[in-house]
Amino acid sequence: MKLRGLYAITDSQLLAGKFLSYVEAALEGGVTLLQYRDKSSDEARRLREAEALRDLCDRYKTQLIINDDAELAARLNVGVHLGQTDGPLMPVRALLGRQAIIGSTCHAQLELAEQAAKEGASYVAFGRFFNSNTKPGAPACSLDLLDQARSKLHLPICAIGGITLDNAAPLVAHGVDLLAVVHGLFGAESTAEVTRRARAFNELFKS
Numbered sequence: 001m002k003l004r005g006l007y008a009i010t011d012s013q014l015l016a017g018k019f020l021s022y023v024e025a026a027l028e029g030g031v032t033l034l035q036y037r038d039k040s041s042d043e044a045r046r047l048r049e050a051e052a053l054r055d056l057c058d059r060y061k062t063q064l065i066i067n068d069d070a071e072l073a074a075r076l077n078v079g080v081h082l083g084q085t086d087g088p089l090m091p092v093r094a095l096l097g098r099q100a101i102i103g104s105t106c107h108a109q110l111e112l113a114e115q116a117a118k119e120g121a122s123y124v125a126f127g128r129f130f131n132s133n134t135k136p137g138a139p140a141c142s143l144d145l146l147d148q149a150r151s152k153l154h155l156p157i158c159a160i161g162g163i164t165l166d167n168a169a170p171l172v173a174h175g176v177d178l179l180a181v182v183h184g185l186f187g188a189e190s191t192a193e194v195t196r197r198a199r200a201f202n203e204l205f206k207s
């Protein structure tokens with residue numbers, strides 16, 4: 001499966017009271033990957049929500065990725081996204097199998113991406129590219145790094161951090177395969193606007 005297009009990421013606070021309706025609206029507009037990102041330790045709710053997302057993703061033929069939690073990903077037979085403090089990648093690859101999608105946060109460091117590629121990552125994520133409401137403290141990353149990454153790496157490149165429809169086009173022009181977005185997608189006022197935004201993000205990959 002080609003990993004290219006919109007990578008929608010959930011946010012439990014932003015989506016409170018409209019979680020599934022907003023996610024479904026995004027899937028309606030087209031989502032290549034959907035990440036369940038919930039930083040709480042409420043295991044029961046996390047399992048319930050992740051199962052609901054898996055069922056929704058099955059209906060829309062979208063791939064579900066769980067943030068941080070390889071055990072939950074294994075339980076649901078879906079992919080996982082790992083940051084630099086979320087544990088080593090290789091045992092997770094062994095746990096989830098060769099086909100599973102495993103993403104790796106590489107901040108603004110090409111060496112981290114080269115290491116992740118060696119260890120079997122399915123995609124590497126660089127960021128943050130713009131100011132992020134969701135994660136204000138994330139280290140900054142430049143378009144120059146994308147050019148270097150594009151020439152050195154042979155796996156999909158994901159960009160994250162403050163991405164909106166107004167600032168995403170240069171990222172795609174610099175070789176990004178996946179646009180990972182929270183507020184720029186789910187910060188919309190209505191489900192119709194979420195769907196419109198998802199479609200518009202995907203349009204950026206067609207020109």
Ligand SMILES: Cc1ncc(COP(=O)(O)OP(=O)(O)O)c(N)n1
Binds near residue numbers: 086104125158160
């Ligand atoms: C697609 C994508 N890229 C980066 C991250 C950030 O992961 P991490 O550094 O582990 O931070 P948290 O998201 O866990 O707070 C991500 N989740 N997804």
Ligand SMILES: Cc1nc(C(=O)O)sc1CCOP(=O)(O)O
Binds near residue numbers: 126127134
């Ligand atoms: C979860 C996350 N990781 C980042 C990184 O730079 O590693 S930025 C980020 C938040 C992305 O949300 P928004 O689209 O609202 O800025």
Ligand SMILES: [Mg+2]
Binds near residue numbers: 067082083086
């Ligand atoms: Mg993490």
